[in-house]
Amino acid sequence: MKEETYIHLLKYNQELMFVEYGFCDLYYKINNNKLFILKMDQQDHSINELVISYNTNLNTTSAILAYFLKEVFFKNLFFGEGEFIYEKSELFSEDYFSSIKSELNDAYRQKIKLIEDAAKNNDLINFCRAINLNPIPDGTQATNWIANCLKGNHHLLLSTITNQWGCPYCQKKGGLSELKEWHLIQKK
Ligand SMILES: [Zn+2]
Structure with a gap:
């Protein structure tokens, strides 16, 4: 089988906190039911390759590239x-x-x-909200949340299934009563 060469797929930029990163170019090739993506970063001039497996019922190049854009590109760091x-x-x-x-x-x-909605009666989440820790779902699993730590510029990790919280940075953890206690100490 002949070695396929890379074909240009997309030039894109990315913006984070109102700062534009700069352009990256993606190239692709398809070989043995694998999609190969080459990323050329125009900022740091790095070149990286990613190999993606896809369901073999995707049998056209455009179907494979649509899958790539939807399920990989927008979701992959x-x-x-x-x-x-x-x-x-x-x-x-x-x-x-x-x-x-x-x-x-x-x-x-x-x-x-x-x-x-599922967490609207959760006491731990509601307490975090009441003391302005801005709890939000972390976007991974339904029961994983994050909130601002009482000690500042990093995050508490919370679970609405175990109703436990932890701060890896402060090395503190517990349930609702421990958080209330810690909050009281912080306020003094
Ligand atoms: Zn902390």
């Missing part, structure tokens, strides 16, 4: 963080890129809303 900005692609339009992005954002917001 390999490609960077923050908001992705379309710059150019010979294979799909900016409209298509934006529609996938907003579809995923809507799905994410819906998922977060369901998680928040």
Whole structure:
């Protein structure tokens, strides 16, 4: 079998906290039911390759690339963080890129809303909210939340299933009563 060469797939930028990172180019090739993605970072000039397995019922290149964009690109830290900005692609339009992005954002917001609704009677979450620790679902599992730590600029990890919290940074943990106690000490 002849070795396929890489084809340009997408040039994109990413914006995090209102700062644009700079351009990255992605190239792809398909070989033996694997999708190979080459990322060329125009900022630090690094080149990295990612190999992606996909379901073999995806039998056209466009179906494979659509799968890649939806299930891998927007969800994988390999490609960077923050908001992705379309710059150019010979294979799909900016409209298509934006529609996938907003579809995923809507799905994410819906998922977060369901998680928040399910935790609305959770005493640990409600206490965190009452003392302005801004608890939010961490977006991984429905029962995993994060909140600001009482001691400042890092996060508490919370579980709505065990009703326990912990701060790896402060090396403190416990349940609701321990958090209330710690909060009282902090206030003094
Ligand atoms: Zn802490």
